[in-house]
Amino acid sequence: MSEIQREEMLYDVVIVGAGPAGLSSAIKLKQLNEELSICILEKASEVGAHVLSGNVFETKAMDELIPNWKELETPINTKVTSEDFSFLTNKKSFKIPNFLLPKSLQNHGNYIISLSNLCKWLGEFAENLGIEIFPGFAASKLIYNESDEVIGVQTGDMGLDSENKPKDNFEPGINIKGKVTILSEGCRGHLGKEVIKKFKLDDKNKSPQQYGIGFKEIWEVDHEKHQLGKVSHSVGWPLESDTYGGSFCYHAENNQIYLGYVIGLDYKNPYLSPYDEFQQFKTHPEIKKLLSGGKRISYGARALIEGGLQSLPQMHMPGALLIGCDAGTLNMPKIKGSHTAMKSGIIAAEVINNHIKNNTDLSAYETEFKNSWIYEELNQARNVKPSFRWGLVPAMIFTGIDQKIFGGKLPFTLEHKHADHESLLPARDSKKIEYPKYDNEFTFDKPSSVYLSGTNHAENQPCHLLLNDQNLSTTFTIEEYDEPAQRYCPAGVYEVEYDNEIQKNILKINSQNCIHCKTCDIKEPSQNIEWVTPEGGGGPIYSGT
Amino acid sequence: MKLVYFIEIQMKVLVAVKRVVDYKVQIRVKSDNSGVETQNVKMSVNPPDENAIEEAVKLKEQGIATETIAISIGEDKCQDVLRTSMAMGIDRSILVKSQNSLEPLAVAKTLKKIIEKEKPDLVLMGKQAIDDDSNQTGQILSALLNWPQGCFISSLKIEDKKVLISREVDEGIEKLETSLPAVLTCDLRLNTPRFASLPNIMKAKKKPLEAIEIETLDIDIEPKIKTLKVIDPPTRKAGVMVKDVKELVQKLKNEAKVI
Numbered sequence: 191m192s193e194i195q196r197e198e199m200l201y202d203v204v205i206v207g208a209g210p211a212g213l214s215s216a217i218k219l220k221q222l223n224e225e226l227s228i229c230i231l232e233k234a235s236e237v238g239a240h241v242l243s244g245n246v247f248e249t250k251a252m253d254e255l256i257p258n259w260k261e262l263e264t265p266i267n268t269k270v271t272s273e274d275f276s277f278l279t280n281k282k283s284f285k286i287p288n289f290l291l292p293k294s295l296q297n298h299g300n301y302i303i304s305l306s307n308l309c310k311w312l313g314e315f316a317e318n319l320g321i322e323i324f325p326g327f328a329a330s331k332l333i334y335n336e337s338d339e340v341i342g343v344q345t346g347d348m349g350l351d352s353e354n355k356p357k358d359n360f361e362p363g364i365n366i367k368g369k370v371t372i373l374s375e376g377c378r379g380h381l382g383k384e385v386i387k388k389f390k391l392d393d394k395n396k397s398p399q400q401y402g403i404g405f406k407e408i409w410e411v412d413h414e415k416h417q418l419g420k421v422s423h424s425v426g427w428p429l430e431s432d433t434y435g436g437s438f439c440y441h442a443e444n445n446q447i448y449l450g451y452v453i454g455l456d457y458k459n460p461y462l463s464p465y466d467e468f469q470q471f472k473t474h475p476e477i478k479k480l481l482s483g484g485k486r487i488s489y490g491a492r493a494l495i496e497g498g499l500q501s502l503p504q505m506h507m508p509g510a511l512l513i514g515c516d517a518g519t520l521n522m523p524k525i526k527g528s529h530t531a532m533k534s535g536i537i538a539a540e541v542i543n544n545h546i547k548n549n550t551d552l553s554a555y556e557t558e559f560k561n562s563w564i565y566e567e568l569n570q571a572r573n574v575k576p577s578f579r580w581g582l583v584p585a586m587i588f589t590g591i592d593q594k595i596f597g598g599k600l601p602f603t604l605e606h607k608h609a610d611h612e613s614l615l616p617a618r619d620s621k622k623i624e625y626p627k628y629d630n631e632f633t634f635d636k637p638s639s640v641y642l643s644g645t646n647h648a649e650n651q652p653c654h655l656l657l658n659d660q661n662l663s664t665t666f667t668i669e670e671y672d673e674p675a676q677r678y679c680p681a682g683v684y685e686v687e688y689d690n691e692i693q694k695n696i697l698k699i700n701s702q703n704c705i706h707c708k709t710c711d712i713k714e715p716s717q718n719i720e721w722v723t724p725e726g727g728g729g730p731i732y733s734g735t
Numbered sequence: 736m737k738l739v740y741f742i743e744i745q746m747k748v749l750v751a752v753k754r755v756v757d758y759k760v761q762i763r764v765k766s767d768n769s770g771v772e773t774q775n776v777k778m779s780v781n782p783p784d785e786n787a788i789e790e791a792v793k794l795k796e797q798g799i800a801t802e803t804i805a806i807s808i809g810e811d812k813c814q815d816v817l818r819t820s821m822a823m824g825i826d827r828s829i830l831v832k833s834q835n836s837l838e839p840l841a842v843a844k845t846l847k848k849i850i851e852k853e854k855p856d857l858v859l860m861g862k863q864a865i866d867d868d869s870n871q872t873g874q875i876l877s878a879l880l881n882w883p884q885g886c887f888i889s890s891l892k893i894e895d896k897k898v899l900i901s902r903e904v905d906e907g908i909e910k911l912e913t914s915l916p917a918v919l920t921c922d923l924r925l926n927t928p929r930f931a932s933l934p935n936i937m938k939a940k941k942k943p944l945e946a947i948e949i950e951t952l953d954i955d956i957e958p959k960i961k962t963l964k965v966i967d968p969p970t971r972k973a974g975v976m977v978k979d980v981k982e983l984v985q986k987l988k989n990e991a992k993v994i
Binding site for chain 1: 973
C-alpha cells in the first residue's frame with residue numbers, strides 16, 4: 191500500500207488521545223497562546239467514549255486549568271459525603287477505622303464523577319477555544335524525519351477488508367504533522383509503547399512498568415438504598431491474599447452506583463480470571479443487599495498503570511512528549527490518575543509553548559515535572575504497590591507505617607521485580623479455580639456484559655490483535671499456561687478451539703468484541719500479542735463511565 | 736442564421752437528515768418511563784439517511800445534480816449531523832430549530848415549507864428513522880406536495896429527467912420509472928456511505944449552515960399522539976435443559992402448550 195498518496199495537514203501541536211491529559215494539554219496551550227493551531231485525534235467515535243474510570247476526582251489540576259469551573263456547568267457535581275474502607279471475608283466485612291487510613295485514601299473535598307462525561311465536557315470547552323478535535327480517527331503510525339525525530343502521526347486507513355484490500359468506501363489515512371506531537375493515549379498506548387522502545391525511555395534504572403485491570407459497572411438502584419456521595423473501598427475476598435486488588439463502590443448521581451474492581455496484572459495463577467473475580471465479588475452479602483432490585487446499565491474494563499515513580503519512563507523525546515498514563519502518572523495508593531494526568535498535560539503545554547516560542551528543548555519537561563506537585567505525590571506513594579508482593583496483611587501493615595508515620599518519606603525505594611507478563615506460573619503448578627455460575631441477577635457472562643458496552647467494529651476489517659508468532663499459542667501458551675488469554679480478556683475476544691485438521695487446540699481471536707483495554711498486550715507471557723488500532727470509530731461506546 | 740439556446744439545466748437535491756441515538760448504543764429506558772435516555776448518549780446520522788446523503792453526493796459527482804442541500808429539524812445540536820453531511824460532500828445545510836421532537840406529519844409539513852422556498856427537483860431521505868421506526872415522513876411529504884414517491888429504493892438512475900429506481904420486494908426486484916420532481920426514500924442497500932475524510936471535515940466547517948426557527952414557518956406542529964409510558968421489553972426467561980426427546984415433547988405439550 192506504499193504507493194498511496196496521502197494528504198497532509200499541518201498543525202503546531204498534534205495530540206493523540208482526547209482523555210484528561212490530552213485535553214488539558216490542548217486547553218492550556220490555547221490559554222497560553224491562542225494563535226497556536228492544535229488538533230486532537232481520538233480513536234473513539236466521540237470524545238469520552240473510550241474513557242472508563244472510577245472515579246473519585248481530586249480537583250487540584252482542574253482548579254489550575256479552569257479556575258472558574260464551579261461557575262460553569264461541569265459534570266462535577268457530587269461531593270464525597272462519607273467513606274469507608276473494609277476488609278472482606280466471604281460472608282462478612284470488617285471496617286477499618288478511618289483514622290487508621292493513610293491520608294491518600296481520604297476523600298474529603300473530592301467529587302464522584304464520570305470521567306467520560308468530564309472528558310466530553312472538556313472536549314466541548316476545547317472546541318470553543320478553537321481546538322480541532324477529530325473523533326473517529328485513530329493515530330495508527332508515528333511519522334519520523336531523517337534524524338529520527340517525531341514529526342507527526344498517520345491516521346489509520348478506513349475501509350480496508352480483512353485481507354487489507356480497499357473496499358468501496360476506502361479512505362486512505364492522512365499525515366498530520368506538528369511541531370510537537372503529544373502522546374496521551376492512556377495506559378499502554380500503542381504509539382507510546384513504540385516510542386518507549388525506540389528511544390529507550392525506560393532504560394535508566396527504571397523498574398519494569400506494572401499494570402492492573404480495572405472493571406466498572408454502573409447500576410441503577412433503589413432510591414432508599416442510595417446514599418449520594420458515599421465512597422466505599424474494600425480489599426480481601428474473593429481474591430487470595432497474594433493477589434493485589436480491591437473493589438470500589440461510589441454512590442453517584444441519578445441513583446447510580448459505580449461499582450468496580452481492580453486486579454494487579456502481576457497475578458501468578460493462569461487460571462485466575464479477573465472478570466470472574468469481579469463477578470463473584472458482587473455476590474458478597476453486603477453488595478447483594480445494595481444491588482438487589484437494581485439494574486445494571488453499563489459495563490467496561492481498561493488496563494491501568496500501577497508502577498508509579500519507579501517505572502515512570504522518560505517523558506520527552508525528539509519532537510514529542512509522552513504524558514498521562516501513556517507514560518504512567520497514576521497514583522496507585524490514592525487510586526487516582528485523572529488529576530495527575532491533567533497536571534502532566536498542563537506541564538507539557540507550558541514546556542511546548544516555550545519550545546515553540548523560544549526554541550527551548552523539550553527535555554525541560556523533566557525538570558518542570560520534578561518541580562511540580564505530581565512528583566511529590568508520586569514520590570510519597572512509591573513504596574506502597576511494591577510492598578504488596580509480601581502479601582496483603584504485611585503490605586497493609588507496611589503501608590500503614592510508610593504512609594501514616596513517615597508520610598511516604600522512608601529513605602529507601604522498593605523496586606518492582608518483574609514485568610507483569612513474567613509472573614504467570616505454568617498451569618501444571620497452579621490450582622484450577624472453579625468460579626460460580628452466573629445468576630443473571632448479580633453476575634453475568636461476558637457476552638451480555640460486552641453488549642452493554644456498545645462495542646462494535648466495522649465488519650470485515652483487518653484484525654487489530656496481531657500475533658508476532660502465529661503458532662506460538664498452539665505450541666506454547668495453550669500447553670504451558672492453558673491459554674490465559676481466554677481468562678484475562680474481559681471481553682471474550684480469545685477462545686481456544688480444537689482444530690480437527692491439525693488435531694490441536696488453536697487460539698481463536700474474536701477481535702470485533704475488543705473493548706480496547708490492552709490487557710492482552712500486557713499480560714501475554716511471551717509478549718506475542720500486539721494491540722494495534724482498528725478502524726477509527728470502533729470499540730466500545732461508553733457513556734457515563 | 737440559426738439561434739442556439741443554451742439552457743443551463745439546474746437540478747437541486749434536498750436531503751432530509753435526522754439525528755438519532757447511534758445504532759451501536761445499547762438503548763436504555765429512562766427510570767421514570769417517560770422515554771429513552773438521550774443524555775450523554777452518542778448521537779449520529781440516522782443510517783438510511785446516510786445512504787440518502789451518499790446518493791445525493793454521487794449525483795453531484797456524476798454531474799447530474801448541480802446543488803445538494805441537507806436539512807435537519809431539531810435542537811441546536813443537530814448541527815452535528817449537518818456538518819457530517821457536508822463533510823461527506825453536501826454543499827450547504829438548513830437547520831430548522833425546534834425544541835420538541837416532531838411527529839412525521841409535522842416533519843413533512845416543515846419539509847414542505849422549506850421545499851416551497853428552495854424548490855428542489857428531488858428530495859431524498861432514509862426510508863425510516865431507527866429511533867421511532869415510523870416510516871411515514873417520505874410518504875406523507877409526497878402526498879402533501881402531490882409529487883410521485885419511490886420508497887425503499889435500492890438503486891437509482893436519472894436519465895433525461897426520468898427517474899429509474901429499483902426496490903427489493905418479496906418477489907424479487909421491482910423496477911419503476913417516475914418523473915421529477917419526486918420524493919425518494921432510501922434503503923440501506925442503495926450504496927455504501929463514504930467516510931468523511933479529515934480534510935473534508937475541515938472544509939465542512941466553512942460550508943454555509945442556515946438556521947430557521949420553526950415558529951417562523953407558521954405550521955401546526957402540535958403532537959397528535961401522547962406517549963403514556965415507555966417500558967423495557969420483557970426479559971426472556973432462562974431456558975431449561977431437557978434429558979431427552981421424550982421430556983422435550985412432554986414439556987412442549989404440557990408446559991408450553993404449543994403442540
